[in-house]
Amino acid sequence: MNSFSRSNWGVSTLAIFISLFLLVFLVVPVGKVIFVAFQDPQTGALTLINFIDFFNTSLFQESFLNSIYVSSMSVLLASIIAIPLSYFTTRFNFGGAVLIQTLGIVPLIMPPFVGAVAMLLLFGENGSVNLLLDEWFGFTIPFMEGLNGVILVESIHYFPFILINLSAALLNIDRAMEESAQNLGASGTRLFRRIVFPLAMPGYVAGASLVFLKVFDDLGTPLLLNINNMLAPQAYLRITSIGISDPMGYVISVILVTFSLFSLWVSFLALKGKDYSTVQKGGGGLMKRDLRTWEKIGCYAVIILILLMVLSPHVGLAMLSFGTVWSYSVLPDAFTLAHYENMFRMAGQYISNTLLYAGLAATIDVILGTAIAYVVWRTGIRGRKWLDFIAMGAVAVPGVVIGIGYLRTFVEYNVPIVDKPLASWWVIIVIALAIRRLPYALRACTAALQQVSVMLEEAAENLGATKSRTVRRVVVPLMTGGILAGFVTSFATASVELSATIMLVNVESDAPLAYGIYEFMQSAAGRGPGAALGIVAVLIVGLATYISHRVIERTEMQRTGTGAVIAEQTPVAIGTTTGAAPL
């Protein structure tokens, strides 16, 4: 037992170090925010007065209701998009399935706020679509009017969460589940209502609650669409315009966290004890059938309509980045490369900052992720589950809340050499990114570690390898694929994060790409270069997503020894969906 206690020493030190990091950069700032929300601004006493003030102010009441309305409607619209798509792929034999799988990735490689301005130009009051509608039919549709715009942009961006989860749930239903019902006399809609629908429900709820959470917390999209009467923008505006001591920002933060926890709880309840993945070897998925011609036409029509919608932010952004002048017209007047020249001249700093920040954050994430996974799954340290729990808890903390928490907590700490408060040093942006992306990296690392069975380690030790050599020669090589995938996912999502960074950027020269896009988009003249910068963001995320998919595919192949990676579908989107850009 001697060697055990010695290696235990090292592990304990590691665990203490990680706990301190999480304590300082996650627990304390969030705790501070919650504490301040319940503190009387004058006397410092504990009170509910801030909440009473909040709910007595009509602007806040309105923001609160708007946030709930927008999130619910986004879930609804995202469901309307995602449900038919997942049903088509899992029920019918037809080529559109590939198209749908692409649909599931494309929106996620663009942060929603980047496409927002392009959507205004396409679907706004004087956008291309309404100009055409007015000319041809004499009416217009207020797609982007007020809250509608937020709902449209968010649901186009986040519907893949439902698509992925629901498709996985449907694919996991064993064919015999349906057949046995038919054998006992059920068919058609009754069969669907009594068997298929309830079995797929947990997957749907998990996806839908994730969409609700993401939309409720999103800051960038409403800001870019100039919608201020929602919770996240209000929190941001109060803190940036009135100041760090204004209690309303904290009250809103508490509400945001509460709703995040609530949606996570709903998704947890939906999945708890309901491992409905009933698929047996060989018999996966619903009974598939061929489509009649007119059905096929119908399916393709729906898919192409949705594909057009889903691609519109990308197309709009591309046109904006290449167009000269684009307003009150269906298409830009002419095309040019000038915006890209301008962008590279003015925004080089943004890009290099982003690569640096996201790279550092992703590195921190995989190191922490691997260490936490190891401590939790391979050691017996007391309280190790808490480490996992707290690190995963970052999922429930919106970017705005991290931003406010850091500003409030670290404004008093001066960093010695640079002689600045920690809250306004660029490193704090890296830490914020690392904390926000940690749950995703941790999931990837945990999955990677779990694939290395303890028996493989024991076999190496049995053949004479020491603990450290075993880790080096067996564990790490087997984990690299997963760690790399975690790195790339963290990197991709961190590089387009806006909500926390927008609050933490202190000087322009420290700002990352997402902030740059936001700045550019504030003025009409900046839209062109802003769109060009947006295209750069899309390319970075797209490339990273592609790489992580390839890495996962490769490791999967190594592990199973076959080339057959059947639909890299993730059953639960929380933290496992590669390339999902949860901003």
Next chain:
Amino acid sequence: MSEIRSEAVSVTIEDLSLSFGPTEVLKGINLTIEPGEFFTFLGPSGSGKSTLLRAIAGFGPMPGGRILIGDDDVTQLPPWTRNVGMVFQSYALWPHMTVRKNVAFGLEERKIPNKDIRERVNEALKLVGLLDFAERRPSQLSGGQQQRVALARTIVIEPRVLLLDEPLSNLDANLRIQMRRDILELQQELKLTTIFVTHDQEEANTTSDRIAVLDQGIIQQVGSPIELYDEPANRFVADFLGTANLIDGPLETADGTSLFESDKNHTTMFRPQDMDIQPLPGEAGPDDVLLKGRVAHREFLGNLIRYNVTVGEHSLIVDDPHTTGRQAFAKGDEVALGLDTKNIHILTD
């Protein structure tokens, strides 16, 4: 005695063929299964047993030929109108419903009044000994219990025919024997025409009235277990049911004459226990031929000793019953083998 009862009916399959795309999986199946019979489809994995069973239930591609249940032609009917009960290999219990709900499902689909449903569900659960588990979820049951729920769920609708697709394959060895007895008992109590699919000859032999042996989508032979064993129709059946010596080409006897000048299309077959292993020179009965060989290998199996004896260029399996204290031959011993010519079969391939 149970309330669940149904009129036993026959199942007739006429010239049935079925393809998945270009691959023909069933090729011209003809069968008549008698009312109340326990009938088994036996064959190796991939031989088409499940496909045939599923065709009777109405699943899979539309087959050619006809399927009759009783006098009704059901070939064109969708599964939910056939009223044949099928127990799936994976049980296919719905995880979102309790045991009671699972069993009630088929009755609810038949719009039976609620009061009767409750009674009949209780009846069926009592029959499989799971009444106390009615409010549990399937995931809270053991494999054997799940199997019973699946059975109850099927018989509660009083199906005309009971179809069982490898129902024992997911159970461990002890439970398998228990369950196979229970299923047989239930079948006899309900007098239900039953078709059972298995790849395990012991399962087939111990339960079935008659067996159809399938290979490559073709019925090789139909008969009772003893008929199939004693009078196999071809090489496949002989080899699949039990152990057999299958000899191609001539075999030299002890006195130097050559036996079985079989041609290319025929194989000589005799069972290992039909030979009498003796020390040289050996005694032959009136109908016996005597072979001479050398013991190449020996396995002690408790109730018998299995020898591999080299005779000329052939290696024969010989089973010798073992009684307490009996001397065994050793590897390398020269032995004589007596074989009654009545037990020699000439098979077509």
